[in-house]
Amino acid sequence: MIKDLPVIVILIPLLGALLTLIAGRINRIFSWYLAAVSTFFSFIGVFVLVQAVWHTGRISYWLGGWEPPRGIEYVVDYLNGFVLVVISFVTFAVTIYAKKSVEQEIPPQKQPVFYTTYLLFVTGLLGVVITGDIFNLYVFLEILSLTSYGLIAMGKKREALIGSYNYLIMGSVGATFILLGIGHLYMMTGTLNMADLREILPAVSQSRVVLTAFAFFVIGLSIKIALFPLHNWLPNAYTYAPSAVSAIMAATSTKAGAYILIRVIFTVFGPAFMLSGMQMNHLFVFFAAVAILAGSIMAVAQTDIKKMLAYSSIGQIGYIVLGVGLMNLTGIMGSLLHVLNHALMKGCLFLVVGAVVYRLGITKIADFKGLGKKMPVSMAAFTVAAVSMIGVPLTVGFVSKWYLAVASLEAGMGFLIFVLMLSSLLIAVYFWRVIDNIYFQPCADVEAGHRPNSVPDPSKPKEAPVLMLVPTVVLAALCIVFGIFSALPLSIAEKAATVLLK
């Protein structure tokens, strides 16, 4: 059973997607239940799987019984076990949340299709992370990308289409680059299995073909994770997507991209490849530092909260890439921890924003005045996540920043501390504007035009519905729990990082 779990956790959402489409024809309400049940079981599956990995080490599954490297292999080790838990948990939380939000934002006849696409998206996410075959990875990445274009396009405003189209173009360019990279590697080595590639590549590592492949991978993946300056698709995509989609994309899909980057760099090419020759890790550090500052600065300039959070994500991606570029144990631990932390924080923030949209239909920061009185629980969750983004100690944001800062010193690049701190400060600036509005500015009357029709009595806006509130609060609480007891995620991250650096 445990040996089959790697494929089962992917099959659950995949079959769920098909069933959703059929069940949705019978009764619309089934589609959400199916989505919730499938994401729940895939989370449980992942949880059991990771526990097994924790006790026995790497678990490998041969698809169709074909022995790798000929057949496709699914592998779970510490690294992707960690990422899988994060992704499947956040996915489940967002699915619970999605019910109310989708009911309002998506036209009823489209809801079954929405949930089908959504579950396919989840399949792509989990598949990308779990596969040990580089071409299979490309397949899942395409599933992930195509479904996200669809999900974004379901946003209510017309801009959603433009955002989706923009992402489609950029995403396809990125995917093509990745495919070219895979092709080059295959040409050179004759294999597509990651573990196998790792053994063959060192012998030919300095050949032009391999270097070209690496360049294609890096650029392609940089587009996928929206590393500055290849970030242009991200703000509009996040801003105009339906609330649940913004939350899940911000929390998980760039994380999956970051995971692929780490996997390709460390498992396929190996740390020695990065450090030899051109010392490409310095390039990563440079672009990461630029991304951290640029993302934060652009976020300060935003007036729309979803856009602000989107630009903030661009900065946060920089943190993850920074740890990768530093190439030491502490740095990679910091990066992996930030994958978890950012998923929790940004997920929570987008969920709160979604709840505000649900109740009041506003996304302008200036309209947030006095919300602290109207939606106290949601706003408390927002504040916790925001404080965590700033990196105040005892929240998760602090721990990953701490690790990245110590890693910078260990790598002899102490000046990076000031980049990190400056960005903390900028983050404080853009979040404090919101918090100031929420708690300390008198309540502003929302203009009539903004309000969705479903709110009958606008003078008494209520707290978000329980189904939206619970996932939000759970994510916010985890921001604090893992901020105080970071030892658990850190121990997994440490094991993963140790393996990666071998």
Next chain:
Amino acid sequence: MEVYASLKPLYALLVSLSAVILIGVSRKRPNLRETWTLLAALLKLAIVASMLPLILEGKVVECLLATVAPGLELRLKVDSLGLLFATTASFLWLITSVYSIGYMRALEEHAQTRYYMCFAVALFSATGLAFAANLFTLFVFYEVLTLSTYPLVAHKQTPDALKGARRYLTFLLGTSILFQLPAIIMTYFYAGTLDFSSGGILAGKAPDAIITVMFILFIAGTAKAAIMPLHSWLPAAMVAPTPVSALLHAVAVVKAGVFTVTRVVLYVFGIDLLAGLGLGVVLACLASFTIITASIIALRQDNLKARLAYSTISQLSYIILAVALLTPSGITSGIMHITIHAFGKITLFFAAGAIYVAAHKTQVSELDGIGRRMPFTMGAFTVGALSMIAVPPAAGFVSKWYLLLGAVEAHQILVIIVIITSTLLNAGYYLPIVCAAFFKEGREVPCRGDRLREAPATMVAPLVITASGVLLLFFTSNYLFNMASIVTASVTGGN
């Protein structure tokens, strides 16, 4: 040093924290709500005071709360320095709570529940900061203190108040993230630990240049100590209600700043290291500059609270200067002044608040003849002012005496000159207020005769208590001296 494991420090923290919840729950019943505040303050004081005997025997109380990550421990450790600060803060919290009730009700302020909740959180973090066993714990509580006092400073929510509060937050949060945190990270990297140790933890661990950089980062990162040029948040924060200014800006927040500097100087760098690099002198120069400049600015302030604020800036630098001398008497004086100045300054702020409530006056120039109408308030004000100037039998004399002794020990003639000049300046901005209040005729036509018009008793009683505290501290200063000398002995290696 004997270590005594106990959960008492944790209880002292939890008392304030549970008060926050209880205050929040009973927001609809003001009397019950205020009872919680008073009960918590009383209980906290009792718990903190119960640790006194152990500490006076030279023991240390420790308790580990959580390990966030390897090297990042939330650990509490009560030593003489921390306990002195915590006792002062919890005693004055009790007094201020009584005063707050009078002040807030007399002025019918809004959002009182939020006010009392934030106050309790602020005290929670001040105590945590006092009991911090390592830099990480200290930083945690330093930040919590900043964040929890923001709503207090912004309390009035007028554009002015928000502007002041924003400056407050920018300075405190900004410097702590931009300078203090990097310094802590560097300490961890070079020393391999963040635990305070009486000989310092950095000696021989890093190149001199790096140590100098770290020292500058630490000092710049502790804006709560209001060393110039990072002082301008303090006058800006005077937009807060007076009890807030009294407790937080004369005791908890600013003292947290000088406490942090003291901890860092004595327990992270160690006096030998700093003396060897000549960094003590640098800090002393900064402090001297602040003392004189702030006093001169204070002379020109007509707003009473602004004048008190600049006086605070100057007095805080007394503590910094005393510690920066790196001599036994200097350190003793600095530690004693933390408590002594707290009592004196809180009396002055209480008086300012009482004047505002009873007579609606905020400017120094309006205070002519007010001493006859408010004899208790102005009497207490006089005692506080004398303590600032260091006239016996006010307690301020004791700490200044040891400060001068420390300057002599360090052979710093210039420091002596600075202290004398500043004493004259102190007299120059406090005595005219006292003289005008008692000896000048009020410009107002006395409408109902020269009847007593004091503030409510809940405000007058606290300020009389703190004023008598100032006098009492003078006569019982040997207790204070004993506690301070336990610290001095441990950091100077018993010399």
